[in-house]
Amino acid sequence: MQTGAKKRNKLATLEEALTHIHDGTTLMFGGFGGVGNPPTLVEGILQKGVKDLTLIGNDAGFPDIGIGRLVSRERAKKLIASHIGSNPVAGKLMTEGKLEVEFSPQGTLAERIRAGGVGLGGILVDVGIGTIAEEGKEKISIGGKEYLVEPALTAEVAIVYARKADPFGNLVYDKSARNFNPLVAMAGAFTIAEADEIVPLGELDPECIVTPGVFVDMVIQSKGVNWKWVWE
Amino acid sequence: MGVGVESRNRIAQRAAKEIKDGMIVNLGIGIPTLVANYIPEEVHVMFHAENGILGTGPSPAPGEEDPNLCNAGGYPVTLQPGASYFDSAVAFGMIRRGYLDITILGALEVSEKGDLANWIVPGKRVPGMGGAMELAQKAKKVIVLMNHVNKQGKSKILKQCTLPLTAKEAVDLIITDMAVMEVTKDGLLLKEVMSPYTVEDVIQHTEAELILADRVTRL
Numbered sequence: 453m454q455t456g457a458k459k460r461n462k463l464a465t466l467e468e469a470l471t472h473i474h475d476g477t478t479l480m481f482g483g484f485g486g487v488g489n490p491p492t493l494v495e496g497i498l499q500k501g502v503k504d505l506t507l508i509g510n511d512a513g514f515p516d517i518g519i520g521r522l523v524s525r526e527r528a529k530k531l532i533a534s535h536i537g538s539n540p541v542a543g544k545l546m547t548e549g550k551l552e553v554e555f556s557p558q559g560t561l562a563e564r565i566r567a568g569g570v571g572l573g574g575i576l577v578d579v580g581i582g583t584i585a586e587e588g589k590e591k592i593s594i595g596g597k598e599y600l601v602e603p604a605l606t607a608e609v610a611i612v613y614a615r616k617a618d619p620f621g622n623l624v625y626d627k628s629a630r631n632f633n634p635l636v637a638m639a640g641a642f643t644i645a646e647a648d649e650i651v652p653l654g655e656l657d658p659e660c661i662v663t664p665g666v667f668v669d670m671v672i673q674s675k676g677v678n679w680k681w682v683w684e
Numbered sequence: 685m686g687v688g689v690e691s692r693n694r695i696a697q698r699a700a701k702e703i704k705d706g707m708i709v710n711l712g713i714g715i716p717t718l719v720a721n722y723i724p725e726e727v728h729v730m731f732h733a734e735n736g737i738l739g740t741g742p743s744p745a746p747g748e749e750d751p752n753l754c755n756a757g758g759y760p761v762t763l764q765p766g767a768s769y770f771d772s773a774v775a776f777g778m779i780r781r782g783y784l785d786i787t788i789l790g791a792l793e794v795s796e797k798g799d800l801a802n803w804i805v806p807g808k809r810v811p812g813m814g815g816a817m818e819l820a821q822k823a824k825k826v827i828v829l830m831n832h833v834n835k836q837g838k839s840k841i842l843k844q845c846t847l848p849l850t851a852k853e854a855v856d857l858i859i860t861d862m863a864v865m866e867v868t869k870d871g872l873l874l875k876e877v878m879s880p881y882t883v884e885d886v887i888q889h890t891e892a893e894l895i896l897a898d899r900v901t902r903l
Binding site (some may be wrong): 487488510511533553557558560562563565566577580584615625626628629632633635682 | 733759780812848
């Protein structure tokens, strides 16, 4: 068991972080259309040669951007997401039966992850009623209104990108790169945060911290984005 | 009958007229994105991006892009005064609670009852629904911008959708390269026809039943 003092220093190397990610790991990731995917961790996972991952996150990125790089290099056997349209390779792998894809409406997916992160069993939502998104889902009625029961999502490992982190794992994000990151940070049994900047304990304004460090197990230094954006 | 640049801009220009001062608006990818270009300066709108921004502004000048400040389509944006950032759960909280006055989306098919299909062509193209189900089901007004007919020249406005739905009875207004139609409880009301088409052209290219407005405006 870790002592209090140790718990306050979660700084680690990429190599140490990667010892937690193996073939078959259920891996949740922050990011939206590549923005806010943790670039250094994605590159590390690629280099390590890990395969058969179950990925959980908003989308499949683009073929050469963000989490999409893991998908298009066939490192995942399953993807739970709301959208894969920006990564044609994901669609092709799905059609060929090489990638199982489970779709969840985006807001429902975000709440399922949040629910997992805050210790709830699931959520009740009316989005998707009357469409194929309701197939196979339990329905319950509350106050005369019908809802789908959507189970919470958690993962063995969660990877997130932050603008700043301190050694306790307190995180602040960067503009629209926040997106799914604070939700995903809470939903990992083991959460690894990659930050652009690591600052001393006490430097982050407690009023502005988005993810309290208690949810974070490890902090590594980001080496920055190593891909070209679609608009560049 | 593909939609050329001129036609896309005309659709966007017509859609912009639906946006009033003070509204909270979400624009989808494609033609809907162009709508922002046609909103008069005196009309102040807070644009919502479902990745987690309220108050996005125009595209930045080349060289001024911030990779971490993008819309839901992954393209760089700027901010308007009063803008805020939040996580995607909060972004969808705003949508489900009904704070969006208008959402403008593309579509593969729309039915005369306002059913919307825009996320899957089974076995062919399966991009996923993204945030379209929440937007279509929960925005106060849902406007669809699209080509009137598909690549095979077949009507995309149908008595009943053939593709899996995004949302049932969700669409309020359909704006195409040929016409403007409102979904009413009595059926699909043809209100405006885009030049050079005639009312007869529109009826001929629409599988759904059309009710003619007392005065169909020529645009």
